[in-house]
Amino acid sequence: MALPPEVCIRGAGIVGRTLALLLARERVRVALVAPPATQGKEDIRAYALNTASRTLLESLRAWPDAAHATPVREMLVHGDEGGRVQFSAARQKVDALAWIVDVPALEQQLADAVRFQPLIEVVAEPVAAPLTVVCEGKASTTREALGVSYEVTRYPQHAVAARLDAEQSHDGIARQWFNDKGEVLALLPLGGTHGKTVALVWSVDQLRAPALLAQGDEEFNAAITEASHGALGALKLTSERGAWPLARAIADRWTGAMPGQPTRSWALAGDAAHTVHPLAARA
Numbered sequence: 329m330a331l332p333p334e335v336c337i338r339g340a341g342i343v344g345r346t347l348a349l350l351l352a353r354e355r356v357r358v359a360l361v362a363p364p365a366t367q368g369k370e371d372i373r374a375y376a377l378n379t380a381s382r383t384l385l386e387s388l389r390a391w392p393d394a395a396h397a398t399p400v401r402e403m404l405v406h407g408d409e410g411g412r413v414q415f416s417a418a419r420q421k422v423d424a425l426a427w428i429v430d431v432p433a434l435e436q437q438l439a440d441a442v443r444f445q446p447l448i449e450v451v452a453e454p455v456a457a458p459l460t461v462v463c464e465g466k467a468s469t470t471r472e473a474l475g476v477s478y479e480v481t482r483y484p485q486h487a488v489a490a491r492l493d494a495e496q497s498h499d500g501i502a503r504q505w506f507n508d509k510g511e512v513l514a515l516l517p518l519g520g521t522h523g524k525t526v527a528l529v530w531s532v533d534q535l536r537a538p539a540l541l542a543q544g545d546e547e548f549n550a551a552i553t554e555a556s557h558g559a560l561g562a563l564k565l566t567s568e569r570g571a572w573p574l575a576r577a578i579a580d581r582w583t584g585a586m587p588g589q590p591t592r593s594w595a596l597a598g599d600a601a602h603t604v605h606p607l608a609a610r611a
C-alpha cells in the first residue's frame with residue numbers, strides 16, 4: 329500500500345477481517361494487525377448464522393461451501409416437562425432458519441479474501457492511523473491499555489463443545505433438550521443437509537463440566553447418546569472436547585480519542601466491545 333492507512337484494525341478474527349473487507353470495498357486503506365499464528369488447540373466451534381450474516385459474507389465472497397455451511401431446515405426444542413416446540417423453514421417460506429457454519433472453514437475463507445484485497449495490508453504491529461478499531465476479542469489488551477473497563481457477569485454454567493458422528497442423518501434439524509437441572513443440550517447439523525456430523529454445545533453446571541471433559545470417550549459417547557434420547561442413534565466423538573465459561577460482558581465505552589492524540593480515535597468492535605455467551609479462553 330503506497331499511502332498510509334486510514335484505519336488500523338487490531339485483531340484478525342472474524343470481526344476484524346470482515347470489517348477490513350467491508351472498509352476496503354468502500355476504498356478505505358486498512359492496516360490489519362495479525363500477529364503470526366501459533367499452533368493452538370483444534371478449533372471445534374460452529375456458528376449458527378442468520379440470513380443477514382450469510383448475505384453479508386456472500387457479498388465479500390467469504391461464505392463457505394455447502395459442506396461447511398449446513399442449512400437448518402427445522403428446529404426441534406424439547407422442554408424439561410415433555411413439552412416441545414418446532415420451527416420449520418418450509419412453513420415460514422424461507423430457505424433455512426439459519427446455517428450452521430464450520431468456524432475454521434469460515435475463517436479460512438475470510439483470510440483468503442483478505443489476501444486478495446490490495447487495500448488491506450496485514451501487519452505484525454499496530455500502526456498510526458486516524459482511526460484504530462480494536463477487534464482483539466474478549467481478552468483485548470488494547471482495551472485494557474485504553475483504560476476501558478469491561479463488566480463481566482458470569483453464569484454458573486460452562487458450554488461443553490465437540491464434534492460428533494451420529495448413527496443416523498440429522499436431516500438438517502437442529503435439536504435442543506432442556507432438562508430439570510437447568511442444562512441445555514444442542515446438536516447442530518453439519519456436513520450438508522443429509523450429513524451425519526453434528527456440533528455439540530452442552531451447557532451444564534460449571535462443577536459438572538470438568539468431569540465431562542475428563543470422561544473416557546466411550547463413557548462420554550454413552551452420556552451424550554442418553555442425554556439426546558437416542559434421537560440420532562449412537563453418537564461418537566470425532567474431535568477433542570472443549571469447555572467455555574458462559575458469561576455476559578460489556579465495555580463501559582466503545583469509542584474515544586487516543587490518549588495524548590486528540591485527532592486520532594479508537595472504537596471497539598466484536599467481543600472486545602461485548603459478548604453474550606462463551607467468555608474466557610477454553611476452560
Ligand SMILES: Cc1cc2nc3c(=O)[nH]c(=O)nc-3n(C[C@H](O)[C@H](O)[C@H](O)COP(=O)(O)OP(=O)(O)OC[C@H]3O[C@@H](n4cnc5c(N)ncnc54)[C@H](O)[C@@H]3O)c2cc1C
Nearest residue numbers: 339340341342343344373375376463464465489598599606
Ligand atoms: C463454542 C462456541 C460457539 C459459538 N457460537 C456462536 C454462534 O453460534 N453465533 C455467534 O454469533 N457467535 C458464536 N460464538 C461467539 C463467537 O465465537 C465470538 O462472538 C466471535 O469469535 C467474536 O469475534 P471477534 O473477532 O470479535 O473475536 P475473536 O474471534 O476472539 O478474534 C480476536 C482476534 O484478535 C487476536 N488478538 C488478540 N489480541 C491481539 C492483539 N493484542 N493484537 C493483535 N491481535 C490480537 C486474536 O488472536 C484473534 O485472532 C461462539 C463461541 C464459542 C466458543
